[in-house]
Amino acid sequence: MNILAYLIPISLILGTLGLGFFVWTLRSNQYDDPEGDAQRILSDTYDDRPKQD
Amino acid sequence: MTATSSLSACPACVAAPAAEALAEAEAAPKDAHIMLSLPTIHCAACLSKVEAALNADPRVQSARVNLTAKRVAIDAAPETDPAEMISRITDAGFEAHELDATALSATTTDQAGRDLLMRLAVAGFAAMNVMLLSVAVWSGAEGATRDLFHWISAAIVIPATGFAALPFFRNAWRALRVGSLNMDVPISLAILLAIGTSLWETALSGEHAYFDAAITLTFFLLTGRYLDHRTRSVARSAAEELAALEVPRAWRVSDAGEKQVPVAELAAGDLIRVRPGGRLPVDGIVTEGHSELDRSLLTGETRPVAAAPGMAVSAGEVNLTGPMTVRATAVGRDSSLARMADLVAVAESGRSNYTSLADRAAKLYAPGVHILSALAFLGWLLWAGDLRVALNIAAAVLIITCPCALGLAVPAVTTAASGRLFRRGLLIKDATALERLAEVDTVVFDKTGTLTAGDPTPGDLSHITRRDLGIARALAEGSAHPLSRALALRLAEMGIPAVADLDDRRELPGFGAEATWQGRPVRLGRAGWVGAEAGDGTEAWLRIGDGDPLRIPFYDAMRDGAREAVAGLQKMGLHVALVSGDTAPAVARCAAELGIEDWQAGALPADKAARIQAFGTKGARVLMVGDGLNDTGALAAAHASLSPASALDAARVASDIVLLGNSLAPLPEAVSTARRAVRRIRENFTIATWYNIIAVPLAVAGLCSPLIAALAMSASSITVSLNALRLR
Numbered sequence: 001m002n003i004l005a006y007l008i009p010i011s012l013i014l015g016t017l018g019l020g021f022f023v024w025t026l027r028s029n030q031y032d033d034p035e036g037d038a039q040r041i042l043s044d045t046y047d048d049r050p051k052q053d
Numbered sequence: 054m055t056a057t058s059s060l061s062a063c064p065a066c067v068a069a070p071a072a073e074a075l076a077e078a079e080a081a082p083k084d085a086h087i088m089l090s091l092p093t094i095h096c097a098a099c100l101s102k103v104e105a106a107l108n109a110d111p112r113v114q115s116a117r118v119n120l121t122a123k124r125v126a127i128d129a130a131p132e133t134d135p136a137e138m139i140s141r142i143t144d145a146g147f148e149a150h151e152l153d154a155t156a157l158s159a160t161t162t163d164q165a166g167r168d169l170l171m172r173l174a175v176a177g178f179a180a181m182n183v184m185l186l187s188v189a190v191w192s193g194a195e196g197a198t199r200d201l202f203h204w205i206s207a208a209i210v211i212p213a214t215g216f217a218a219l220p221f222f223r224n225a226w227r228a229l230r231v232g233s234l235n236m237d238v239p240i241s242l243a244i245l246l247a248i249g250t251s252l253w254e255t256a257l258s259g260e261h262a263y264f265d266a267a268i269t270l271t272f273f274l275l276t277g278r279y280l281d282h283r284t285r286s287v288a289r290s291a292a293e294e295l296a297a298l299e300v301p302r303a304w305r306v307s308d309a310g311e312k313q314v315p316v317a318e319l320a321a322g323d324l325i326r327v328r329p330g331g332r333l334p335v336d337g338i339v340t341e342g343h344s345e346l347d348r349s350l351l352t353g354e355t356r357p358v359a360a361a362p363g364m365a366v367s368a369g370e371v372n373l374t375g376p377m378t379v380r381a382t383a384v385g386r387d388s389s390l391a392r393m394a395d396l397v398a399v400a401e402s403g404r405s406n407y408t409s410l411a412d413r414a415a416k417l418y419a420p421g422v423h424i425l426s427a428l429a430f431l432g433w434l435l436w437a438g439d440l441r442v443a444l445n446i447a448a449a450v451l452i453i454t455c456p457c458a459l460g461l462a463v464p465a466v467t468t469a470a471s472g473r474l475f476r477r478g479l480l481i482k483d484a485t486a487l488e489r490l491a492e493v494d495t496v497v498f499d500k501t502g503t504l505t506a507g508d509p510t511p512g513d514l515s516h517i518t519r520r521d522l523g524i525a526r527a528l529a530e531g532s533a534h535p536l537s538r539a540l541a542l543r544l545a546e547m548g549i550p551a552v553a554d555l556d557d558r559r560e561l562p563g564f565g566a567e568a569t570w571q572g573r574p575v576r577l578g579r580a581g582w583v584g585a586e587a588g589d590g591t592e593a594w595l596r597i598g599d600g601d602p603l604r605i606p607f608y609d610a611m612r613d614g615a616r617e618a619v620a621g622l623q624k625m626g627l628h629v630a631l632v633s634g635d636t637a638p639a640v641a642r643c644a645a646e647l648g649i650e651d652w653q654a655g656a657l658p659a660d661k662a663a664r665i666q667a668f669g670t671k672g673a674r675v676l677m678v679g680d681g682l683n684d685t686g687a688l689a690a691a692h693a694s695l696s697p698a699s700a701l702d703a704a705r706v707a708s709d710i711v712l713l714g715n716s717l718a719p720l721p722e723a724v725s726t727a728r729r730a731v732r733r734i735r736e737n738f739t740i741a742t743w744y745n746i747i748a749v750p751l752a753v754a755g756l757c758s759p760l761i762a763a764l765a766m767s768a769s770s771i772t773v774s775l776n777a778l779r780l781r
Contacts, residue, residue, distance in 0.1 A: 004198075008205060011185075015182055019178045022174050026167060026170060032121070033122070036119055036120030040100065043097045043098070043100070
């Protein structure tokens with residue numbers, strides 16, 4: 001059972017990383033225009049003026 | 054959460070009918086930030102075309118399209134004209150309307166929604182981890198391993214709930230401080246007690262810990278809150294967008310010439326130029342110019358009123374024919390438009406008495422839950438004499454009875470129902486509007502602009518010869534007056550050619566058009582000017598030389614779907630009434646055409662509100678459908694209210710539901726959807742109650758393990774959500 005000493009912290013750290021990533025996406029306004037972002041990736045022109053704020 | 058994604062706001066595309074009517078090409082003063090609504094964009098190509106078109110202008114610093122909200126935000130050099138930006142987009146093949154950026158400020162930063170989403174994410178993360186640990190305990194971990202898992206769970210759950218469940222704690226505290234109970238009190242108590250007893254159990258290396266229950270409870274309840282918030286913010290942003298489409302500007306005349314200023318900057322005594330087609334921004338007195346005014350939004354009367362210098366005019370009236378200059382006597386809050394709002398405030402205080410189904414359930418539920426768990430605690434304390442066992446039982450009872458399913462029961466249904474109605478073109482603005490709409494048994498319609506389209510159509514023309522009609526067409530063509538335009542259009546449809554030999558045609562704003570034809574004067578216009586006796590109803594008169602004046606009657610065309618809506622509502626067994634400020638013959642004809650037996654004409658705004666209240670005192674629950682300022686009092690007094698998107702801002706503010714399309718046809722379906730939604734809410738309450746009836750005895754008897762609690766809680770929440778989804 002000693003393996004638990006490694007596995008539990010590893011799983012928690014990975015989970016926290018995921019949560020932190022989500023918080024970052026939320027903070028950087030990535031849910032303001034989900035449809036537009038989904039469509040922009042299909043356009044072959046480079047998005048040279050991405051939204052800044 | 055996928056259920057809500059299709060709800061994502063596209064208020065612009067549904068607001069388009071309103072925009073067509075309202076967005077006049079108005080040039081703006083200094084405006085570096087321009088916001089435009091783009092109702093027709095839908096793909097990557099549209100998006101890059103619009104941005105490319107705008108960025109081609111050297112003054113544009115940046116243009117960014119938001120496809121979800123169907124808007125474009127433009128940062129441009131000062132003095133850039135929004136009208137030019139609009140024409141650039143129109144040239145690229147898209148529809149665009151200017152939005153008032155200040156009216157939209159609330160939608161751009163939805164702080165509350167983001168905050169809830171963050172808490173939801175934290176609760177979800179913690180719940181998943183703790184559940185994994187709990188599975189190990191349920192499948193038989195023992196001794197030191199179990200204790201270790203419990204301690205880790207505690208380490209995750211305590212900070213997580215401390216952050217995620219904060220809204221519940223805050224609400225509960227607010228309620229307790231004023232000595233009342235709400236749904237959040239048992240929720241907070243259950244979460245805190247579950248964590249407290251579990252900590253104690255863990256310290257004594259006991260078998261049962263409810264950390265997982267505490268955090269999943271928080272997660273499910275936050276889901277309900279988030280759904281609720283989203284439904285409301287989508288409706289709010291669409292409503293705001295409708296308001297933002299009316300950019301309030303006016304032309305002020307001063308010694309330096311005419312200048313366009315925001316309406317808010319006008320003061321009493323200012324001279325204001327009102328062009329044909331424009332709405333009067335202030336109360337005032339005409340100083341210059343002859344014209345006709347459309348007062349239908351204020352009084353419901355369809356017949357235009359002549360305006361001449363010296364006449365008092367009120368804000369909200371529409372100038373029809375000639376340009377006028379008006380000296381403002383009352384602006385902003387003092388204008389008659391704003392005084393109407395006071396009528397709304399008075400009437401609205403009556404409606405706030407409505408208690409929603411959820412609140413009524415909470416009122417029964419919250420005390421019941423506390424009494425039950427207190428009794429279980431005391432019973433076990435007396436019977437077993439063990440504080441630890443008694444506290445454990447009390448926590449189990451609170452967790453089991455906690456209104457997890459109840460917290461989801463209402464928001465899940467309202468989300469599904471408003472989403473369904475939104476796709477049919479109905480915007481639910483108020484949280485309890487669906488429930489109130491479901492109770493309605495009487496529908497009162499306004500006539501002008503609601504049942505009728507507000508556009509006049511010529512009536513019977515058989516008493517006029519083809520030659521005279523040809524003269525009429527020649528006179529009517531080229532005039533901007535709505536009656537002339539309608540007449541010219543009808544005559545063109547009838548295939549009557551305009552006479553060619555008309556000389557000296559000129560238009561006298563406020564009176565009509567005249568010319569000479571084969572040496573004889575011909576006139577088309579108002580009764581008094583042509584030399585005829587004015588009749589009742591909307592009309593124009595034609596006179597050739599010294600001949601008798603010929604009457605051209607006009608009636609208001611029905612709005613799309615009015616017939617279907619009235620018939621559908623009557624078929625559902627609802628009483629349909631028509632209350633209008635227009636003249637009796639016009640109202641009678643409209644009522645007869647639609648099959649409405651109960652009608653009233655010549656009603657003043659106060660009469661309308663009184664009529665609604667009279668229905669109310671008789672025990673009827675009234676749905677008021679209206680669009681004018683004269684309806685606002687009635688809209689606010691009614692049990693539920695609906696207005697078309699073409700209505701004035703004040704009327705839309707006063708109503709619970711806004712009809713976004715042009716057709717009234719979705720009305721019966723709205724009522725039936727609301728009824729189905731309320732039925733689902735009741736079903737959900739029944740499901741939640743049954744689940745309690747089965748699980749509570751187990752909890753009181755001390756047979757409820759954390760595993761059973763977790764299973765029961767998830768099962769009931771999922772059942773309730775699925776039942777709600779059947780509405781879509």
